[in-house]
Amino acid sequence: MPASVLRWGAGSRRSLSGGGVAFICLLVILIYQVLLPFLLIIWTSLKVDHPGDPGFLQLSFTLANYIRAYGIREFWDASLNTLYFALIATLFSFLGGTFLAWVVARTNTPLGHWVGMITMGRVIIPGVIITISWVLLASPSIGVLNYFIAAVSGVRRFLNIYSFWGMVWVQSLEMVPLAYLLMSAALQSVDPRLEEASAIAGAGAWSTFYRVSLPIILPATAAAALLLFIQTVESFEVPLLLGGRARIPVYTTEVYFNTARTPTDWGLASTYSMVLLALSMGLLFFHFRLVRHSERYQTITGKDYKPRRIDLGRWKYVTCALSLVLVFLVTGLPFLVMLYASLLFRFQPPTLEALREITLVNYRSLLADWSYSLKPLWNSTLLGIGSASVVMLLVAGISYFVQKSRIRGRKILDFLGFAPIALPSVVLGTAFLWFYLLVPLPVIGSLSIIGLAYVTRYMPYALRFVSTSMMQIHSELEEAAAVAGGTWWKNLYRIYLPLLRPGLMAGWFWVMVHAYRELTISLMLARSRNRTAAVIIYDLWSNGSFSQLSAFGIIMFMLLIVLGSVVQKISKRFGIREQVS
């Protein structure tokens, strides 16, 4: 039995001042950050009055919004499209991400470190730029790849990005880094002795991987599938820019077009988010069922744990080539398009004439304007670092209580931490806007309001990153420390946090970068002084040009690379070192 259980159960003075206080604090924070906005949304879905209207606070409810939202055939057609789209994109991205994670984290494939770095670099590039990059690469009329295919084979309009498979392709590549992050954190935590035992028993490397390693990382696999699926259901840029033209409606575009009129029908928008809530909760329940015997996945024990890599022999060159192709598709190709476009006054296919027009004017104009482009970058840096750190602290606590304690009500933490995944950004942003308009704390127009919304927005993702890692840590470590007289806080700091480093770092980086890219919430809550980098991206997308947008994307990319490297260096001072054998 974990030490914390013993102490909590005994009700000692120390347990209340440590784990107990932390549990209550977490619960209060989650109630404030999640439950209140949620209640506001559920309440709104049951009202035809808007927040602020006299009837809004009255205790009379209606299902009118539900009948309107779900009573039309288009909604169910879009839902079916969404299901196909999400299932296929989840499968592809999971396979791609897991392959890269395994290559980087568990094998001696040459250039593995670079493969990992470049894969993560993809997360930094804003989704809208990636999507437009793929339009420029594979549009039937102007796609650069079609241009080359026609030149070589004579076949014109071979690729069509404006199609269901075009959507799946771009969305799958978009999510490979998330799958990579989730799976690499789990793979790094696999106990090598189990694999050694398998090898001693005569199993080959592949057999060991399938029969020993894969079952161990089941929680991570389930978490990855869960997040990838939900993220695809929630995806907006790809369905809007590609699916819109291909006339393939999905859930998010249906919601967008049904609520796009002014004033937005918040009752209807909130009602739509209820579907996502039900879906997310159903999937979470399934996830919990799948990993209910958490002790089976505890691979990090007190016995000399050091992750290490598998020697692939000559196969390492094959895995190297495959992973390089994959990262080129995931990151390299769109990055090159972005770089090329950023050096042009306006985008045109790569010809000699176009190359003669290369200019740095887009960079010069952006870098010369502190208040327009650099201040928002600074704001995003503060928001990214701040919200990522707060989120990771919260989810580390949540994971600890859910996985390592038997405190009554601990599952509520997991539920509250994960529930916001059901909220589309536009609904969450609006809930925060309404909430802080109704409760006049002095946060409107400040970075705090955006940061608070980000914490709620990204907690579910970070929670799954850390939960899977936490599940793999054996409770005997904490028990041993408790026997040696370690306090709750000390154990958390000295034992769990270092062992959780892969998951924490992956989650931190993911949250930070996504906080940089997050658009919808930022747009809803931005005013003159708290504009973020994503607001500028939207601004350049809607009013500037793709070339300027690309230049801004490159500047942001460089900044985040530097930031990520610094954090990586700092984090290496903590945690455990891996060994290559």
Added chain:
Amino acid sequence: MRVRKTFLMQATIALFAVGLLVGWGAPLYTAERSAEQIYKDLAKLSESERAKRLEEGARKEGKLNFVHTWRGKIARDFVVAFEKRYPSIKVEMSDLGSQDAAERFIAEERTGRHLTDMLSLAIPDLAVVLRQNLVARYPTPATKKILKQYRGFIDADNRWTPWYWSEHGISYNTDLVSAAQAPKDWFDLCKPTFKGQVSFDPSETRFLAGLYVMMGEEKTKQWLKCIGENQPIVQTGHTQRLELMLTGDHAVQGDNYLYQGIEAQRKNPKVPYKIVYTAPILAFAGSMVINKNTQNPYAAALLTDWSLSDDGQKLVADVLRGPITIKHPYLPDNIKLVTYNIVSEDVTNRLHEAWSQYIGRMK
């Protein structure tokens, strides 16, 4: 120990509840006199006395919260120019799309938070704000300078002050379409030549309202039907759609702002872009709208007047939008212009339905 746990929990909940109640019960900001009363009094004064009073009042207020629906640099340049003229007034500006701006403004006012003093909104997007009765009536002599062809933008009730206009029109890629083949009228977009080659944004009230004023309801529906049969490209994002056309993705912009292509052409004359001047151009105005509950009524009025000043209008022309007191920066004088303000919600709802039926936002 149980007592202590319970106490901690109760204390936390109590603190939280107090925070909420204090928040809810916080006094709302109120001005000493209503903006409309101030404007009524100002209207009784001579023009010079009025201007003097306005500047004095604005100087005392010293600030203004303004939501601009121009975005980025041009919005900031607009504010900088105003602040340069009136250095004692500090403008806090947010730049948002017209619909988002209206949305946020309504949200603020519904909750009694008077955070925005004034907005620049497209008139077709104003209907919803007017319905909420959130706008101060502001009669101003500055509108006297508005040219004859744009006087239709003026509101008899002074609920908004027009200060520039935007256009929806047809344009094409000259690399893909010759001048002879180019569409000459809106119905030409239905020709088989342009099958799958004409792009639109998803249905927009401001565009449909313009079509309605130009052709009437039945003809607009006929036009939507034949456009739908010609397999239009429906893609979100005016700027990106224009860029895609200029890159050769498709041939014609069935509806878009015209200034963007001219802007691109001024920077690079090789840009293959041409406007169809023979087809009527749909024109709606951007207007200054003052919050009925503004905390800075003088500063709001001053910015409204300044937007129609020579400096303000020159700035409009410099960024290729349509000034309304001076000549347009690039459109010839002899174009057919269809000006319009607010079209009734019933009509626009029917046209949105017709769009969905014939063009479909997605099938």
